[in-house]
Amino acid sequence: MISSAYALYFVFNDLPVYLRLSAAVLFGLVWGLMILNLDRFIVSSMKKNGSRWRELRLAIPRLFLAAMIAITISKPLELTIFHTSIDYEMEIMKHDDIKKQEEALAQRYAGDISLLENSITALQGQIDVATSERNALDHEARIEADGTGGSSRRGLAQIYPLKKADADKAQTELDTITAHNSPLISEQRMQLTKLHMMVDSMQQNIQRGAYDGFDKRLIALATISERNPVIATAGIFVMLLFLILEMSPVLVKLLSPRGPYDDLLEVHEHAFTNYRIEKIAKMDSDTKERLARLGVNVDFGSANTAPA
Template identity: 25%
Template sequence: MQWLWKAAGSDGYILKKSTYSDQVKYACLGGIVVATGFMAAMAGGYAIYTIFEPKGSALDGGVHTSTAIMSCIFGVIWGLIIFNIDRFIVAATGKGDGTEAITWQEFTNSLPRIVMGLVIAITISKPMEIRMFKSEIDAELHQEQLEKRKAYEIATKANYETRFDAIDVQVAKIEEGREALIQRIKKAEKEYYDQLQGRAGAGAGNGPLSKALKQQMDKLEIELGNYDGDKKNELDRLTSERLKLTQELDRELAKNQEVAGGLDGLLERIKLAHEIAGAWITFFITLLFVVIELTPIFFKMMLIKSPYDFMSDNIKELIRAEEGIQIKYEYYNDKKGQERNLVINHQVKRRIDEKIALMAAQTELSDYIIEKWKEREKKNINENVDAYISESK
């Protein structure tokens, strides 16, 4: 309980002497601050893990150990930071006017603390939201990754299609030239064998015409061989270019998979959480954390003055009296007409008066010494004016 009192920024020495009701109030107040710090640690750690975990398919399970350790360390640090901020906000929030009603003046005075509390509450709520709807978010995110990957693949293949087409056109041109030679060779072979077998009509047989056809066929085969030799380097180059282009396309497609996996981030999950849960559920989850965060501030404004408050005021007055500090409440009006308190530091005033008196005494003594010195010098001059004049020369 004493530890919770410290978390609430209250004075345990006074609470030990106060009523049990006051002790429970401030213990509950400290419990809320501790709970907020704990939730902040969980939310911060999960957010960091979501940001830095290895990206991939949203349905891939498992825990990345090094990222989890880093997230735990950050979560503890973040939780302590939020705990310290909340503790300061609660400790700095006054008692208000000592009644249950929250007046407009009390609300406006606490507005900066309320704004800070709202920011902290929203910061805590978002990572908790994506953890609450993790299974639904994973399924939706996986579908988005597949669609994005498919779109990337179509776009990437379209970018490489023209380059493949350029290579295929050159290869097809070479193949067409070779095919034309092969057809000529086949035609020459057919004419030659028709001539030998007597199917060519007059002059059939192994005569001068068949020999000429044989020479033409051999010439075409030599021409085909020369064509293959001439085009071999070009075909090898085109094949190599196509292979390199295919490998480059495979690498780009692999990158597309990484890009699609990169959708598994904190921002995308928060967006999907809002789409899946809807505006109202998201609003009420955030409102829950806002209520938890702002409860201590409004709680302190609603507290009725209790023995703890009176003893606290009494001890403060005793300390001021012991230190010689006097406050005259609503003593004067400033330039804007607002009533101001006059703070008198009697020990400081006494020290200043002592210094002034000491300086006045020193001044008086200095004047007295100078006067006596003047009297002595005048006496010496009267007794022996010539000696004084000679000494002056």
């Protein structure tokens, strides 16, 4: 009864506490009464007829049913006994689950983020290359103008205009590339910022509240049982305890000698059998008399009717 109420308390985890408690207590009482009557039926239906083999053959299905009941009701009690270790393990499971969700979310948008970052880098790289070329040509024009360049003559008419024209051309190309790439870079940076904000918002919305439930507790119990042999052994002994408790009525009935109850039961069943035979015979006799008055002969053995 206690184990079933405990299990049901975690099944309806989304309901308010008072509703969960009420439902758990009510179901626990119903379950306890059902198991009690089932045990009574199992024991009372076993009869002592002198044949041990026949009694054992009839007891095997009842022992199997008792074993299934014991295994079913022992598991919630294990959850209660090891609740401290289970709560600790569930915190670890919760952290791992959140981490996996965050990684999956980041991986989902990693391609879009990488594409935008690569595009921004490429566009900015074009501007940087054009800037470097412009700076180099502008430097050559300046040193040619002050006489420190390759000709070593200040403002040489044949070379300086050419260097200056190359620098101006590079500046024009830089202005063109900058005018084309800068809006794209700004737009893509905005898209990248929005994408990062969306991912951060979705990660914040990942369930971080109560991490509970009957299934999760069973998983946690299985995990700590695999990791800790002591808990696994203790769980086996809890199940064995309930196996003994559930199977003991059947085993006691099976191993006990024939007693007064069995004699009284046999007398009662025999009396009922005789009553049934007499009742059927009387009904057949009354029916024959009524049909005889009507001029009809009835053979009850072959169920054929014939006129007199």
